[in-house]
Amino acid sequence: MDQIALISGTNVLYWNSIILTLATATAICFFLAFYFGVSSNAVAGFGVIPVSLVLSLVLARFLHWYSSTDSYDSFLSAMTDYSSGGYALLGVFAGCALAAALLRLLHLHRNLPQMLDCMCLAAGAGIAVGRLSFFFNSSDRGQVLESVTTLPWAYPVTNAVSGATEYRLATFLIQAMVALVLFVALTVFHGRRSAKGRRDGDVCLIFLMCYGASQVVLDSTRYDSLFFRSNGFVSVVQVMGALGLALAIVVFSVRMVKARGFRFWNVLLWLLMAAGIGCAGFMEYYVQRHGNEAVFAYSVMSACLAGVIALTLLIRLLGLRTKKPAVEW
Numbered sequence: 120m121d122q123i124a125l126i127s128g129t130n131v132l133y134w135n136s137i138i139l140t141l142a143t144a145t146a147i148c149f150f151l152a153f154y155f156g157v158s159s160n161a162v163a164g165f166g167v168i169p170v171s172l173v174l175s176l177v178l179a180r181f182l183h184w185y186s187s188t189d190s191y192d193s194f195l196s197a198m199t200d201y202s203s204g205g206y207a208l209l210g211v212f213a214g215c216a217l218a219a220a221l222l223r224l225l226h227l228h229r230n231l232p233q234m235l236d237c238m239c240l241a242a243g244a245g246i247a248v249g250r251l252s253f254f255f256n257s258s259d260r261g262q263v264l265e266s267v268t269t270l271p272w273a274y275p276v277t278n279a280v281s282g283a284t285e286y287r288l289a290t291f292l293i294q295a296m297v298a299l300v301l302f303v304a305l306t307v308f309h310g311r312r313s314a315k316g317r318r319d320g321d322v323c324l325i326f327l328m329c330y331g332a333s334q335v336v337l338d339s340t341r342y343d344s345l346f347f348r349s350n351g352f353v354s355v356v357q358v359m360g361a362l363g364l365a366l367a368i369v370v371f372s373v374r375m376v377k378a379r380g381f382r383f384w385n386v387l388l389w390l391l392m393a394a395g396i397g398c399a400g401f402m403e404y405y406v407q408r409h410g411n412e413a414v415f416a417y418s419v420m421s422a423c424l425a426g427v428i429a430l431t432l433l434i435r436l437l438g439l440r441t442k443k444p445a446v447e448w
Contacts (some may be wrong), residue, residue: 122255138252146245153237163228171218179210186345207345209359232320239326240309243302253291261288261340290340297333324367328431331363332424336417339403368431374438388430395427
């Protein structure tokens with residue numbers, strides 16, 4: 120149940136809506152700041168915003184309806200009545216990317232990777248603010264914690280059946296902190312425009328890699344994850360997060376091979392990453408069957424994925440083209 124912020128006659132304003140509006144405004148402002156810092160194309164900068172808002176709203180609702188069909192009377196009501204119901208953040212990612220691609224197809228801008236970089240930076244700031252909306256409802260939480268009752272790890276929730284207060288893992292707050300750290304780190308990286316070998320699109324790839332890996336772990340802790348209809352237990356967010364990580368690995372690996380040629384140690388790096396991803400996958404299987412060992416399982420999963428991220432960043436560095444030394448006569 121969302122907490123009410125203001126009642127005016129028959130109109131009700133919820134805190135959740137206020138925070139999400141502030142998050143949207145934050146993301147828009149940072150996007151414009153970053154984009155106009157690297158481009159003077161005002162038509163593309165301002166034009167992509169309304170398109171992104173419309174597509175994000177529609178796709179976010181569609182993905183939520185897909186995984187939570189029982190929450191709506193029908194598909195038509197879900198897609199036409201936005202006064203209630205939920206939204207999936209994945210739809211916002213898809214809507215923004217689709218809007219940037221659409222404007223590129225219309226030739227309103229010429230550098231899609233550059234725009235996606237700015238969008239990902241803005242996403243970090245927007246998510247950091249938007250996740251705070253869950254302070255005002257009982258969503259985006261993890262399992263009950265016995266020994267921890269303080270932020271940022273735990274937050275009280277009233278059990279709807281017993282009325283008792285439960286301290287559950289504050290998944291939403293950890294997600295906000297991860298997004299904030301990513302925003303700060305990538306902003307510093309983005310600011311070094313003259314950094315050796317940096318290409319447009321690198322910020323986007325690193326964001327998808329790091330944020331995706333974090334969601335593989337954090338979405339597993341939620342009791343209200345969105346699942347595929349085909350099975351009912353595989354998380355949509357986890358799969359998309361893993362694909363974001365895989366995309367970065369593939370792109371940076373291709374660059375490495377092009378820059379240095381195929382070497383035997385390339386295979387060793389890929390095998391190490393495959394082992395890390397496999398171990399993380401096993402820990403996901405393990406924690407679903409040994410919930411009492413969640414701290415151990417999630418710690419190992421996080422360490423494995425952090426190792427994969429480190430190796431991927433190493434591959435990116437190995438893919439930087441080095442200039443051949445000048446010939447001395």
